[in-house]
Amino acid sequence: MRALVGLSIIQTLLLAVLGLKLFAVEAQVDAATRTGLDVLSQTAQLKQAGIAARSLPTQNAPSLTGADIRQIIREEIAATDSDAHMTRTAEARPRETASYGDKADVQRELDAYLARGGIGQMEMAKLQMSIAQLSPAERSEMLSKLTTALNQGDIDGQF
Amino acid sequence: MKKRTAIIAGAMTALLSSAAFGGAVQPFPVEVDLVNLTANGDMVTARYSDNKVELIGCGIRKIEDGAGGVFSFGFCQARDADDVRGFCNTQNADLLDAIYASADYGFITFSWNEDGQCTRIGFSNQSFYLPKGLDSNN
Numbered sequence: 001m002r003a004l005v006g007l008s009i010i011q012t013l014l015l016a017v018l019g020l021k022l023f024a025v026e027a028q029v030d031a032a033t034r035t036g037l038d039v040l041s042q043t044a045q046l047k048q049a050g051i052a053a054r055s056l057p058t059q060n061a062p063s064l065t066g067a068d069i070r071q072i073i074r075e076e077i078a079a080t081d082s083d084a085h086m087t088r089t090a091e092a093r094p095r096e097t098a099s100y101g102d103k104a105d106v107q108r109e110l111d112a113y114l115a116r117g118g119i120g121q122m123e124m125a126k127l128q129m130s131i132a133q134l135s136p137a138e139r140s141e142m143l144s145k146l147t148t149a150l151n152q153g154d155i156d157g158q159f
Numbered sequence: 160m161k162k163r164t165a166i167i168a169g170a171m172t173a174l175l176s177s178a179a180f181g182g183a184v185q186p187f188p189v190e191v192d193l194v195n196l197t198a199n200g201d202m203v204t205a206r207y208s209d210n211k212v213e214l215i216g217c218g219i220r221k222i223e224d225g226a227g228g229v230f231s232f233g234f235c236q237a238r239d240a241d242d243v244r245g246f247c248n249t250q251n252a253d254l255l256d257a258i259y260a261s262a263d264y265g266f267i268t269f270s271w272n273e274d275g276q277c278t279r280i281g282f283s284n285q286s287f288y289l290p291k292g293l294d295s296n297n
Contacts, residue, residue, distance in 0.1 A: 100226075101225070133225045139250075143232060151246050153244065159234040159248070
């Protein structure tokens with residue numbers, strides 16, 4: 001019974017604290033809303049009076065001149081351009097520096113089978129994997145050499 | 160007289176049983192023409208030919224290229240009873256599609272150029288290319 005009474009008291013106290021916090025938050029929201037409305041009202045008045053926004057006074061922010069705003073815009077544009085350039089460079093890099101296999105190595109591999117006059121199924125699979133590592137143009141070239149060798153009977157084997 | 164009747168009846172039964180059932184059959188042994196760079200043949204006839212060399216078929220290889228991509232190429236190959244061989248390879252997307260469209264037991268025809276690249280790939284899936292011994296759907 002005592003425990004229940006104790007819990008009820010604690011619950012009541014917590015509710016009271018939450019209520020106070022709620023009032024405090026509402027007061028802050030009201031103050032912020034009033035400030036915002038004041039600023040909007042002043043802006044509208046200044047625009048009507050033909051006064052530039054550079055002289056817009058605010059409660060907490062320092063006033064900015066037109067030159068300051070132009071400088072900020074220039075810096076932001078420069079930063080955006082720099083980011084875009086870096087992104088483009090990063091995208092282009094893999095193509096520029098993509099490392100393909102060495103065609104000479106694949107040619108030597110093929111030459112060995114040509115010298116022997118035959119290629120087994122496992123060797124054919126290995127050769128095809130080597131060809132796959134080459135640049136697209138070199139793949140076509142080596143596949144053509146392999147196919148021609150098979151057609152001419154220089155290599156006994158199958159794909 | 161009874162003997163002659165029995166022989167005639169037996170002969171007629173044999174004729175009817177061999178000719179009437181099973182549908183049309185059109186075996187196409189593998190041919191490789193090195194003048195026109197073309198090969199034809201059906202897979203079942205090649206597989207059950209009375210030699211150890213005849214073959215025909217097409218396939219596709221997909222291999223990682225080591226740079227995050229996959230290198231795909233297709234090929235066809237044929238060898239006739241006289242051991243004449245024809246091979247071709249292709250990276251052409253349409254010809255690869257043709258190979259994907261192949262099926263078991265079919266007729267295959269393909270052509271190639273001097274570089275060994277496939278210039279034509281065709282398949283034909285017909286009842287008369289099916290092997291004996293498949294379950295009937297009757």
